[in-house]
Amino acid sequence: MSFEVHRDLRSIQLPQWGRVVPTDDVIPFMVLDPQGQPVQPIRWFLRDFLARGHSAGSVRSYAFDLHRWWRFLHVIDTRWDKVTSAEVRDFVLWMGQAEKQRRTPRTTSAATAGQVNAVTRKQNLGDRYSARTIRHSNAVLRCFYEFVIDAGEGPLVNPVRRDRVRGRRANAHHNPLESFRAEGRLRYNPKLPKQRPRAMPDERWNDLFAAMRSNRDRAIIALGVSTAARASELLGMRGADLDWGDQLAQVRRKGSGMQQWLPASAESFVWLRLYLEELGPLRPDDPVWWTLRRRERSGEVLERWPLTYDALRAVLRRANTLLGTNWTMHDLRHTAALRMVRSQKLSLRDVQVILGHAHLTTTQIYLVEDDHEVLRRVHQYLADRKEPAPEPVEQAAVGYDADDLAVLLGGVPR
Incomplete structure (x- = not known):
């Protein structure tokens, strides 16, 4: 066998x-x-x-x-x-x-791999x-x-098996008018460690923004942290996807491909305007984000190419090297989502729409308290305990002399 x-x-x-x-x-x-x-x-x-x-x-x-x-x-x-x-x-x-x-081979990242x-x-x-x-x-x-x-090819049985549902047979109550649905987890799937989304603290966000070297880089991360759009969705934007009057940015959702307008901050549109003034005229079908590359043949002439995901990762890699961090574009999405939930001005349904989640249960992961906020509150609690509590001041009741009461109660007259 x-x-x-x-x-x-x-x-x-x-x-x-x-x-x-x-x-x-x-x-x-x-x-x-x-x-x-x-x-x-x-x-x-x-x-x-x-x-x-x-x-x-x-x-x-x-x-x-x-x-x-x-x-x-x-x-x-x-x-x-x-x-x-x-x-x-x-x-x-x-x-x-x-x-x-x-x-x-790894170079500078070899010492920090997995740490x-x-x-x-x-x-x-x-x-x-x-x-x-x-x-x-x-x-x-x-x-x-x-x-x-x-298609009639391959093995007779799917080699990637599913475990049977404990206590009953899979599809035991199957309706013959409906198709069979998959039940049970894949047999050899390892367990996933539970991870909670984390927001980038405001001071860390300021450091990351200051590490950006161009108006293009400032614009794209400012747009990411205000719209909560994914990196691939931001990189897919075209000139016609910017609504300057209402400060909206249109993205095409990952997976479904649906087009959705997202509100953006006024600051992100300011940096976007500065970037586009340097770039030059942008046609409606042109990508919003561009970079300069050397021509392969000559090696001297710079040509304008659409910004790719790898090039955007290189931007963050340079900033992380400078700051000693390991931020990603997806951290900006988590930060935007947690800021929206904490503001208590938006409902969870509002946040779901902005994030583009198909199910509300996916958005509910942002209801968990962020570690940074918990640590900040505990530090404040410990700092408050260091300050000695003020001693209560004894005051005599109206109509009584304080020195007489001190002698009567065994105190020291003032």
């Missing part, structure tokens, strides 16, 4: 097999084999995945997960259509102890795969094998 196959998982090193590349085809990303040919099962799946309304970013993410799975199968010498849950189990165990392969930052109290990214990454990989494999099994 395949369950009895013993593999030395610690010795497995994934080879440089194939690669994920962007394409000019309908499918924005493709997994190529070592000969440069598309891996056909993945190509079929990604085409169907894209047709179901998923974004290009999701296609890219799924392509990388499937590429990692193919490399693992290449090491253990198993065909993709012959796998069982034993291979998925070993893959999860391998990811749980393996170090991520990097294109370039908690002393300023932000956030953990830096480590060199191993996180529980969230493993769970995402399992979900991708489950979705992939559901597709190929429905």
Whole structure:
């Protein structure tokens, strides 16, 4: 049986097999084999995945997960259509102890990998795969094998199994007029550590804003902390997405792609105006955010390119190096959401609309007290206790002499 196959998982090193590349085809990303040919099962799946309304970013993410799975199968010498849950189990165990392969070795970040930052109290990214990454990989494999099994290919049973619901059989009370729904968690999903959103303290926000080196950088983080938009949503803005009269910014929501106008602060529009004056005329279809790159051929002439997510991360990386922090653009979203909830001027439903959450339960995570606020109040409490309480002043009742009362009660006359 395949369950009895013993593999030395610690010795497995994934080879440089194939690669994920962007394409000019309908499918924005493709997994190529070592000969440069598309891996056909993945190509079929990604085409169907894209047709179901998923974004290009999701296609890219799924392509990388499937590429990692193919490399693992290449090491253990198993065909993709012959796998069982034993291979998925070993893959999860391998990811749980393996170090991520990097294109370039760490430099300054090597000493802080996986450590908690002393300023932000956030953990830096480590060199191993996180529980969230493993769970995402399992979900991708489950979705992939559901597709190929429905198409009559692959194994007979989905190798990414679900655990049975305790105490009863899955879909025990299924309505035959309705489709079956998934029940039970994926069998080899690791548990996620509970994390609470944290707001950036005002003094830290001032430090981060002061570390920005251009009006463009000041404008985009000011817009992010006031609109609570995601980084990808801000980078997708066009010239027609700015309403200067009402100070609104239109974004396209991640996942659904819906267009939504979000109110922004007056300060962010001031920095936006200063940035656009430096940039020059902006047509309605032009991206709002641009950067300068050197032309590959000459290496001297600077050309204007749309600002990418990697370039925006580089902006924050420079600021973090200067400040000794590890802030991300998503911290600005958490900060904006927690500020809205704490203001008590907006309902939770208002915050849900601004954040673009489909369910109110997702927004409720911001009702939890932020650690920074709790620590601030406790510090204030401890500071108040250091001050000695004033001694009560004894006052004589009206009509009595204070010296006579002191003699009578054993005190010292004044």
